Amino acid sequence: MSRPESNAVREVACVGAGTVGGGWAAVFLARGLDVRAWDPAPDGEAKLRETVASAWPAMEHLGLAPGASQDRLRWAASAEAAVDGADFVQESAPDDEPLKVALLERLDAAAPRDTVIASSSSKFLPSRLAARCKSPERVVIGHPFVPVYLVPLVEVVGGEHTSAEVMRWACDFYTACGKKALPLKREIEAYLANRLQQAVLAEAMSLVEKGVCDWDDVEEAVTYGPGYRWAVVGPMLHRHLGGGRGGVRHMIAHFGWKGPPGSEVEFIDAVERRWSGMSIADLERWRDARLLGMLDVFASYPDPGKRSG
Ligand SMILES: NC(=O)c1ccc[n+]([C@@H]2O[C@H](COP(=O)([O-])OP(=O)(O)OC[C@H]3O[C@@H](n4cnc5c(N)ncnc54)[C@H](O)[C@@H]3O)[C@@H](O)[C@H]2O)c1
Structure with missing residues (x-):
């Protein structure tokens, strides 16, 4: 096994660099890690650097790890180049199941064999997302909450093939990044916290509809x-x-x-x-x-x- 200890990660790949991917990049950079990012949007890099810069005062307020710097953010030419040699991969592409299945297949093929690959998905079953991966045991959901650089909770959800060791590793890694990692006991669509929020929202819709x-x-x-x-x-x-x-x-x-x-x-x-x-x-x-x-x-x-x- 060539996976580093969860507290010895040096290089993280962020694939998909919108609101969530950018928030993750800020979290990892603030921990002193090197981040390589990729996003297909033509203005992806500029937007990502803007997102990280606007989160940075909050990261400074929380306390930067030694060596932490926005300069440690590098842009990759492709998803494959972003994950090449990475110690950890955080995928934050749009919540579109076929898109994520295809993307995770590519990341799985290009990332080092033991590197844990986490998806930021808000709702999909990890077993389905990892369906075309050759190493589904290293795929988990790492579901954050916006703003990712501030809200502590990350739900960690494994699929039918995810190993218990990978679940523990992912939780330890997020914890080392200052997050509150919450492993779910089994997979379910939309996981835990969003289902609770959805219950409140559904009741609110009903009460507005009734004129209350x-x-x-x-x-x-x-x-x-x-x-x-x-x-x-x-x-x-x-x-x-x-x-x-x-x-x-x-x-x-x-x-x-x-x-x-x-x-x-x-x-x-x-x-x-x-x-x-x-x-x-x-x-x-x-x-x-x-x-x-x-x-x-x-x-x-x-x-x-x-x-x-
Ligand atoms: N926004 C939220 O509140 C929130 C909270 C938790 C989790 N999430 C999850 O995070 C993920 C990203 O959501 P977001 O809010 O950042 O969306 P977003 O639209 O802000 O960003 C998505 C990014 O993915 C890029 N992209 C498009 N196709 C891609 C591909 N094939 N490969 C890689 N990147 C691609 C887009 O260019 C865009 O920059 C989704 O899975 C979403 O469910 C979102």
């Missing part, structure tokens, strides 16, 4: 309410802290459980395992400190949105 609210109301309901709190308190902690000093057990005993009968036991176990050793009072103090910090930021950068009516 308009789109401004939806925007404000999310960003001033659960969205603000979700950054600190997800569905598990919400139910834990909603139960007062009795925690999640009291919450469920009091308000009931809408899942399949018996599944609440697993939920309660997961909550109590995750925050074992922390009292409800400690958790409330931690929550309030983070929420207050966010309110300070919000006050410094007020909502520029204006209602037309």
Whole structure:
């Protein structure tokens, strides 16, 4: 196996250099890595350099690794030239399944045999994307969230042939790049976080359609309410802290459980395992400190949105 350790990667290829590919390039460059990029758009290189330059102040704010520089970005003459000799490949071409299948086949043929190839796809099954690859065991989804250079989450999804070792390697590599890597237990279209977002959007469409609210109301309901709190308190902690000093057990005993009968036991176990050793009072103090910090930021950068009516 000629794959470097995930924390010893030197050279990364970014194939497809639009919003997402450009964001990835900024992330990798800020970590002090060499990036070789390719995109078929005639103005691809200029646009990529513009994207990286506009992300760079944020990268400096987060802290650059020693040697990190925008000068380490090089433009390749083809997809094959971009991945030739690369330690890691991040593909960010348009979300068009036949296009991605054909592109991954090319990248698989041209990249070093053990190099992990990640697709930024937002929805396709990795098994389908890797269908024409000779080494599908090294193909994963590495699904980021825009702006890629700031949002920590990267969903890592393996297909039927992806090896467990490649899943671990990809998670370790993204972690070394400062990301929060989240491996899914099995593949599913649109993965995890987008499916959650889609559920909210579908309900919003239905409520607007029924005349309960308009789109401004939806925007404000999310960003001033659960969205603000979700950054600190997800569905598990919400139910834990909603139960007062009795925690999640009291919450469920009091308000009931809408899942399949018996599944609440697993939920309660997961909550109590995750925050074992922390009292409800400690958790409330931690929550309030983070929420207050966010309110300070919000006050410094007020909502520029204006209602037309
Ligand atoms: N925009 C988002 O919010 C978002 C978030 C997460 C993941 N993604 C995923 O990232 C990928 C890229 O999305 P984007 O938003 O950057 O799109 P984009 O349109 O900004 O960029 C796509 C780039 O791919 C280039 N391209 C076209 N054909 C190509 C080919 N054959 N090979 C290589 N590059 C090619 C285009 O010239 C363009 O620069 C998609 O898979 C998308 O689902 C997007």
